[in-house]
Amino acid sequence: MKIALVSEHASPLAAAGSVDSGGQNIYVANVARQLARKGHQVDVLTRCDRSLLPLVSRLDGARVINVPAGPKRQVPKEQLLPYMEGFARFVVEFSRQEPLHYDVVHANFFMSGLVGLRLKETLSIPLVTTFHALGRVRRLHQGVNDGFPDERFDIEDRLVRDSDSVIAECPQDAADLISLYQADAARIDLVPCGFDHDEFHPVDKRAARAELGWPKDRFIALQLGRMVPRKGVDTVVRAVGLCNRTLGEEVDLYVVGGNSDEANEIATPEIGRLRAIARECGVTDHVNFLGRRARSLLRLYYNAADVFVTTPWYEPFGITPLEAMACSTPVIGADVGGIRYSVAHGETGLLVPPKDPLAVAHGLVMLKRDPPRVQRMGAAGLARAKEMFTWESVADTLSGIYARVAKIDVAANAGPHAHNGAHDVRLAAGGASA
Structure with missing residues (x-):
């Protein structure tokens, strides 16, 4: 045709x-x-x-x-x-x-x-x-x-x-x-x-962290996508604040996305708003804004993370959860739209209400305390992505x-x-x- x-x-x-x-x-x-x-x-x-x-x-x-x-x-x-x-x-x-x-x-x-x-x-x-x-x-x-x-x-x-x-x-x-x-x-x-398996697939976490210069012994959550308010990145930042300041578990967050390769508040005003929230929550040393990255490098970021978090207010589909699953990384996602379809709650990740930092924080803490579950969810996510998406x-x-x-x-x-x-x-x- x-x-x-x-x-x-x-x-x-x-x-x-x-x-x-x-x-x-x-x-x-x-x-x-x-x-x-x-x-x-x-x-x-x-x-x-x-x-x-x-x-x-x-x-x-x-x-x-x-x-x-x-x-x-x-x-x-x-x-x-x-x-x-x-x-x-x-x-x-x-x-x-x-x-x-x-x-x-x-x-x-x-x-x-x-x-x-x-x-x-x-x-x-x-x-x-x-x-x-x-x-x-x-x-x-x-x-x-x-x-x-x-x-x-x-x-x-x-x-x-x-x-x-x-x-x-x-x-x-x-x-x-x-x-x-x-x-x-x-x-x-x-x-x-x-997703394209040639583009997104599992690689060794330690090797990915070494290549990115990430600490090898920290529990790291990744947020990746467009830097606009409806993507709910502020929910993830507040959740990291709750983990570190209230729930007694150290969690680091790396945020990939923006209109420039550097995390520039002028080019991407949303980054400025999110940095202010991190300061308000007392976790500026735990939240890292990286700016935009080439798609050829994203596989490293998904694989280097312990968990991928995406909490938009609404989402017609959402491709990033699939990319994370294809890299054997469990997903904490808002229970909306396509994320509700791609993420199998309790099997490949966790579904949480949108705009609910405490629910995200509890999910992060649970996964940090249960590494075998993280491994099982990652493997199940890869299998689901290859079968359906x-x-x-x-x-x-x-x-x-x-x-x-x-x-x-x-x-x-x-x-x-x-x-x-x-x-x-x-x-x-x-x-x-x-």
């Missing part, structure tokens, strides 16, 4: 970890890479956000089309909607000039969905949509701090109604689509995110969905994981609301 992946603000070429570069960038890059490995022709259509980018870049067998739409610089995603008309016009004309027409368009995020709808309407190309985050859920949690315009809700309603398939990344995502958007469960396919299986499943909506017979090439997820969604949605 010839497949168009539209991802207006999240380029697969961007460095993950900054404010508007995270899970969606990783998702699009890995889906494109795996689909190309399976022999499909893949174009990723993303907004050109740098002045020197060529129209066409290459990514492991796929093409990245850097679409001219708006200024050729970084623009916060909350301000991109006015440029989507120009983006859509360019993509339609680009598609018409291609020698082979696209068989399917897969829109990622609601603004990409507008482009997908234009391709569907003008060129009769079937549309698959992954929202990655739902506007009504975001508004519920962020309130007046949600910078997206209210038009987002009508656009999402239209996409839910007119897409040939809507991808839910976890059972909670499916339940939200049904309850908040009146989605037809028969047109929802459940497809999670994944690989990018190869994600691409297999998506290939089957693309073929179904495009009415193309590719049964002979469908991998063992390919399936129609509608039945899974009905079961999952029922379980989520029970």
Whole structure:
């Protein structure tokens, strides 16, 4: 098949970890890479956000089309909607000039969905949509701090109604689509995110700590991801304060992420807020902000940690817990969204309420006092990640969905994981609301 992946603000070429570069960038890059490995022709259509980018870049067998739409610089995603008309016009004309027409368009995020709808309407190309985050859920949690315009809700309603398939990344995502958007469960396919075993796998903890210069005999928790308030890093900092100042157990925290390679409060204001919380809790000597790190190095950080902690207020899926599990590191995660799906409570880690530092602290103390349990959870997490959450299986499943909506017979090439997820969604949605 010839497949168009539209991802207006999240380029697969961007460095993950900054404010508007995270899970969606990783998702699009890995889906494109795996689909190309399976022999499909893949174009990723993303907004050109740098002045020197060529129209066409290459990514492991796929093409990245850097679409001219708006200024050729970084623009916060909350301000991109006015440029989507120009983006859509360019993509339609680009598609018409291609020698082979696209068989399917897969829109990622609601603004990409507008482009997908234009391709569907003008060129009769079937549309698959992954929202990655739902506007009504975001508004519920962020309130007046949600910078997206209210038009987002009508656009999402239209996409839910007119897409040939809507991808839910976890059972909670499916339940939200049904309850908040009146989605037809028969047109929802459940497809999670994944990890690449070549990129994330276990290595010796002592060797990883030695390479990073970390102390070999400390109990270390890792937090890794975008430095924005909704990720709940303040909860982890306060939990470390409780461990060290109240519960009588020394725990160190290393925080990876930000808009620069150094932990710069000007480049990343959230780091300044978190440092103030660490001072307030009396644990500045136990909380280490490292700044952004290249993806090629992240495996070392996951493996060097005793436990990975992620406590967002809400999370449409969350790729970092999978990466930690793939490195045999147990996860303490907020009991929300995709984390509730990926982390098996008591088996691969612990689920805790969001915004609850004491629950996180009790989890950290319990794991510090029970090293054999840490080992068992790490091994179970690796097994679960390999069984349920690989990018190869994600691409297999998506290939089957693309073929179904495009009415193309590719049964002979469908991998063992390919399936129609509608039945899974009905079961999952029922379980989520029970």
